[in-house]
Amino acid sequence: MPKPFKPSVRLTDNDVTDEDVYKDRRRLLKSMGFVGASALLANKAHGIGWFDDDEKEPFKGKPLEFSTNSEYSTEQAQTPYDKVTSYNNFYEFGTDKGDPAEYADKLTYNPWQLKVDGLVENPVTLNYDDLLNTYSLEERIYRLRCVEAWSMVIPWTGFELAKLLKQAKPLSGAKYVAFETLYRPSEMRGQNSRFVGGGVEYPYVEGLRLDEAMHPLTLMSVGVYGNTLPPQNGAPIRLVVPWKYGFKSIKSVVRIALTDKEPPTTWNRLASNEYGFYANVNPKVDHPRWSQASERRIATGGLFARNRIETKMFNGYEEVAPLYKDMNLSRYY
Amino acid sequence: MRRLLSRPARLTRAQIITGKTLVHLILSGLLAFQFFLGVTNQLGADPVEALINFTGLNAIHLLFITLLVSPAARHLPCGDIMRYRRLLGLYVFAYAVSHLLVYIFFELQRDWSLLASEIIERPYIIVGLCALMILTALTVTSFESLRKKMGRRWQSLHNLIYVCLVLVLLHFSWSQKTIIAEPLIYWAVAAILLLPRKDKIKTWFGFSKRKRR
Structure with a gap:
């Protein structure tokens, strides 16, 4: 016969920890001088950061509905979600690759407004919900090649930029597409201080030729690994734009403008001898300070993962080659 | 308290040996632990980059500490801390060599032709290697017996550490994508460390000029 349950202590409502206190327990413990043992063993990219106690709630995205499009997707091994979301160049939040994951949670991305204007017949404004619901979403598993000679394989969720541009109806004079990232120094520490932001002039701007922008590979992504994008991504x-170096794939976009002239681009403005307007992945044209002939693929595995692979022309997306026929790609790097 | 500060404190042999053992344990322990984390994939998204940064940055930190020893010994009432300088200098070398080895074996992954072309074509790599060559020369001549044999030439050779400091920071700045970045702080610290030595550095350069004439 089961024994009747007898509590060894009698608790009343008064003994229940207040909900606010409970939810705030991490900060309270910290203020009392405790550092969780887990913090000492936490996976930090910096040995110097061993004693940081940053138990931030990880970002939780909303699941998205999408179709899969194998025609444009690679079957190479994907970079794990943790790595995709913790190793980012997003100088608006700091120049270290761990900075975006640490500081981007301050970014308010809902509400949001994306404007498409300039040389268009039909200017478009998309609010946060429109971004996710206007066009049918599909998943594309793309290779991402950073100009720093590392690469990842990432399943993006999004829609072709061409769909959005077709809705805006470019005028016949439109030759280029200019993109702009949000400028909000109160939430982006790198915009607040020249030092934190690496001396970059903000807002971050990028550009494509109209035919590049209309190419079916060119994606506007609203999600990664099937969920909405974390702010650091x-x-x-x-x-x-999978055939170009990563810095072309501008983040947190607020404006897309059609223009008749080649628009300025942030990295080109900063160091035009190192970063061109086109920035197509090209193993034959080195960065002045390092080789672009090969890359290290960030996937699973530690120090001994033999992850150096050859870099392919246009990052392996040969179908874009006709866009650049008769162009000297060492001159227009 | 004042008496304690004014009276020079001598360290006993046992104290010095204990101190040195601690320095060994901490500095080689940290390096080994970081490699362990790298091998077991616990260094974030890219363990190779994390290790390159760890070894390189800490080599600079240790170089700063090493350069702090002699002014500290002069101003604190405990000249015996000078006896730690050689040990710290050797660890600057150890961390710098690890930095190069991580680059060759884990970044380039023993692609020797790539290594050769990078050494020839990339100025910031050449600058880093020059700094490492200076550190190597200082390391092999760091023994007390050699120091005595070399006499005044030992000091002239070891003054190259200031050249090394500048080369190392140049290597660091040059490797960054933007100029306004972390290395600026390091240049500021270096300036603070070199300022009290400006007379010494001037006479050193003046001395070599006179010799040439």
């Missing part, structure tokens, strides 16, 4: 909407 460019929430709520970002560009993904």
Whole structure:
């Protein structure tokens, strides 16, 4: 016969920890001088940061509905979600690759407004919900090649930029597409201080030729791994151009303008001898300070993962080659 | 308290040995632990980059500490801390060598032709290697017996540490994508460390000029 349950202590409502206190327990413990043992063993990219106690709630995205499009997707091994969301160049939040994951949670990405204007017949404004619901979403598993000679394989969720541009109806004079990231120094510490932001002139701007922008590979991404984008990856909407170096794939976009002249681009403005307007992945044209002939693929595995692979022309997306026929790609790097 | 500060404190042999053992344990322990984390994939998204940064940055930190020893010994009432300088200098070398080895074996992954072309074509790599060559020369001549044999030439050779400091920071700045970045702080610290030595550095350069004439 089961024994009747007899509590060893009698608790009343008065003994229940207040909900606010409970939810705030981490900060309270910290203020009392405790550092969780887990913090000592936490996976930090910096040995120097061993004693940081940052138990931030990880970002939780909303699941998205999408179709899969294998025609444009690679079957190479994907970079784990943790790595995709913790190793980012997003100088608006600091120049270290761990900074975006640490500081981007301050970004308010809902509400949001993305404006498409300039040389268009029909200017478009998309609010946060429109970004996720106007066009049918699909998943594209793309290779991402950073100009720093590392690469990842990432399943993006989004829609072709061409769909949005077709809705805006470019005028016949439109030759280029200019993109702009949000400028909000109160939430982006790198915009607040020249030092934190690496001396970059903000807002971050990028550009494509209209035919590049209309190419079916060019994606506006609103999600990664099937959920909405974390802020460090460019929430709520970002560009993904898989055959160009990563810095072309501008994050947290607020404006897309059609123009008749080649628009200025941030890295080109900063160091035009190192970063061109086109920035196509090209193993034959080195960065002045390092080789672009090969890259290290960030996937699973530690120090001994033999992850150095050859870099392919246009990052392996040969179908874009006709866009650049008769162009000297060492001159227009 | 004042008496304690004014009276020079001598460290006993046992104290010095204990101190040195601690320095060994901490500095080689940290390096080994970081490699362990790297091998077991616990260094974030890219363990290779994390290790390159760890070894490189800490080599600079240790170089700063090493350069702090002699002014500290002069101003604190405990000249015996000078006896730690050689040990700290050797760890600057150890961390710098690890930095190069991580680059060759884990960044380039023993692609020797790539290594050769990078050394020839990339100025910031050449600058870093020059700094490492200076550190190597200082390391092999760091023994007390050699120091005595070399006499005044030992000091002239070891003055190269200031050249090394500048080369190392140049290597660091040059490796960054933007100029306004972390290395600026390091240049500021270096300036603070070199300022009290400006007379010494001037006479050193003046001395070599006179010799040439």
